[in-house]
Amino acid sequence: MAQPVLRIFSYLPNPRVWKALIAADIGGVEIEVVGDKPAGLGTWLWDYDARPLPDDERVPTSPYARTGKRGFSGTLYKTDAFLRTQPFGTVPAAFSPGGEVGIFESNSILRAAARCAGEDTGLYGADAYEASRIDGFLDAGLVFAREAQVYLLGMDEPEAHNHQRMAAAYEFYLTGVESALAHTRFVAGDKLSIADISFVCDFAQFLREGHYVEALEAAGLPLISADGLEQYPRAFGHMLELSATDVFAARMGTYLNWYRKGLAEVG
Ligand SMILES: N[C@@H](CCC(=O)N[C@@H](CS)C(=O)NCC(=O)O)C(=O)O
Missing domain, CATH: 1.20.1050.10 (Glutathione S-transferase Yfyf (Class Pi); Chain A, domain 2)
Known part of the structure; x- marks a missing residue:
């Protein structure tokens, strides 16, 4: 299978994620999607290598504990690397392969998908x-x-x-x-x-x-x-x-x- 051109972390399903996936499907490129249902995302570590956190790591003293700002109430667990690459701290959060470049705002993640798919699509x-x-x-x-x-x-x-x-x-x-x-x-x-x-x-x-x-x-x-x-x-x-x-x-x-x-x- 082709290497993914992007990784997206988000709650799922999410219409904002579909934007990039539809463009990727048209362009014949792969996007890796990682995430959980909306209620489940509060138990995840928000990161390029996002993963569910065990109960004993979800504590107020966790270095990753942050207060949800938009659409999420309560505590979210976001790494420093996540907040460096995703300055607004939102999902969907997209990353270049390897996680070096963070791409935020679903319209820009969509742009990234279209650009990675190439000019031939006309998208x-x-x-x-x-x-x-x-x-x-x-x-x-x-x-x-x-x-x-x-x-x-x-x-x-x-x-x-x-x-x-x-x-x-x-x-x-x-x-x-x-x-x-x-x-x-x-x-x-x-x-x-x-x-x-x-x-x-x-x-x-x-x-x-x-x-x-x-x-x-x-x-x-x-x-x-x-x-x-x-x-x-x-x-x-x-x-x-x-x-x-x-x-x-x-x-x-x-x-x-x-x-x-x-x-x-x-x-
Ligand atoms: N305009 C943004 C909206 C993204 C956004 O606001 N995401 C919210 C969830 S709906 C979020 O990640 N909130 C994180 C928080 O509450 O800290 C887009 O299209 O990507």
């Missing part, structure tokens, strides 16, 4: 201009995804303030993607690129707001994506179409089945 555009346009979509997507992260993490007790920010970010991002798709077959142009991959994975994750209808209702807040198919038909259609293709479905599995089922029921 990162044909020239500096196309690549930069693709970067623009990835940047806009990150702003959207960050808002979605705060919104979804707050679903225990949805707050009007977060909901308002999410609704504005959704409208801004979806309007842009919808507008782009009015002119080209794919998000950044006439070929599939990492802009499409990032969009599909982040957007599919955002749609999980639909799992919290009751919590939103209790807080008197509407589902932001409720009329999405009518409001942004190209963007929603693109996400649904691409996620059903073999290469996306191989990584995304049944993740969107609940959403497709809901659409079918509405008719």
Whole structure:
């Protein structure tokens, strides 16, 4: 088997990890994935050589003990080497073979996968201009995804303030993607690129707001994506179409089945 071009450590499954895996599959390169279910990652040593820690090493006096900052509450165990290579201390955390270079932010891990796969895939555009346009979509997507992260993490007790920010970010991002798709077959142009991959994975994750209808209702807040198919038909259609293709479905599995089922029921 070919040598992996990257190692990724993360909780699994994770749509942010799928981004790089889909690009790697298209490019015919290997990515090694190491991790555990979300609740399990608190018992792991976060490192290039990540591994589950035995109970007696998970103590407050451990030199690796750190307080979770985003999405994880309580203690996490991160090595100094992890924090040197991953300065924000987040997962997914990617590494060059051997662990010397840390790559963070799922969009940049996706870029790394596309770059390692080579230019022939066309995933990162044909020239500096196309690549930069693709970067623009990835940047806009990150702003959207960050808002979605705060919104979804707050679903225990949805707050009007977060909901308002999410609704504005959704409208801004979806309007842009919808507008782009009015002119080209794919998000950044006439070929599939990492802009499409990032969009599909982040957007599919955002749609999980639909799992919290009751919590939103209790807080008197509407589902932001409720009329999405009518409001942004190209963007929603693109996400649904691409996620059903073999290469996306191989990584995304049944993740969107609940959403497709809901659409079918509405008719
Ligand atoms: N925008 C980042 C988000 C990464 C992120 O925020 N990861 C969180 C988990 S969802 C994390 O690793 N938190 C570590 C901590 O709580 O210390 C990406 O796309 O990779």
